[in-house]
Amino acid sequence: MSELRLVIFDVDGTLVDSQGLIVRSMEAAFDGVGLPAPSRDKIKWIVGLSLDRAVALLAPAASDNEAQRIVQTYKDAFFTYRSAEGAAASSPFFSGAREVLDQLRADPWTLLAVATGKSKRGLDALIEAHGLEGYFVSRQVADFHPSKPHPSMIFTAVDEAGVARSRTVMVGDTTYDMDMAKAAGVAAIGVSWGYHAAETLNADRIVGDFAELPAAINELLEARS
CATH class of the missing domain: 1.10.150 (DNA polymerase; domain 1)
Incomplete structure (x- = not known):
């Protein structure tokens, strides 16, 4: 495997x-x-x-x-x-986001993807502005999928990446992200700094800082292997 x-x-x-x-x-x-x-x-x-x-x-x-x-x-x-x-x-990184993206991207066994309610035009503009071209092997947007929490975005990202769902984790700040992850059968990590209160998230793990994310990913995926 x-x-x-x-x-x-x-x-x-x-x-x-x-x-x-x-x-x-x-x-x-x-x-x-x-x-x-x-x-x-x-x-x-x-x-x-x-x-x-x-x-x-x-x-x-x-x-x-x-x-x-x-x-x-x-x-x-x-x-x-x-x-x-x-x-x-107008859409700045949260503290630590860029550093953790760089850390994860540097790991040869980790692939990154995006699943967002943004349009393709909006996501493309943001990726260009933040210099993130080449970071994500799959970029799923609202133009081509039913709205979250439908699992279509995750299913497509998994297929494009060629990675098993048991080796996939969704990271998000809303109940829609967590419900989407559950519907797709992948691990769900909620972040506490976003737009839905952390206590409302049906997540496998909640992180309170970007620095906590890599360890949380490791622990969740190891438990599912």
């Missing part, structure tokens, strides 16, 4: 702190259609879902036309704000 292992990362709330950008864009989207904006806490709760699903939860009474306008206005506002500030500045 191959000893290769796969570590799949969520992006927003796990690797980068894009909370301000997302909240401002969603507020602008609701304002653009004349609807009251949801609270910051409600907006944080939908981070990680595909945009259509997120808007449906935030505005359940909106008409189909209003919902479509919210989605498009959000995309436009997000692009405008990101362009003005730069992708790296």
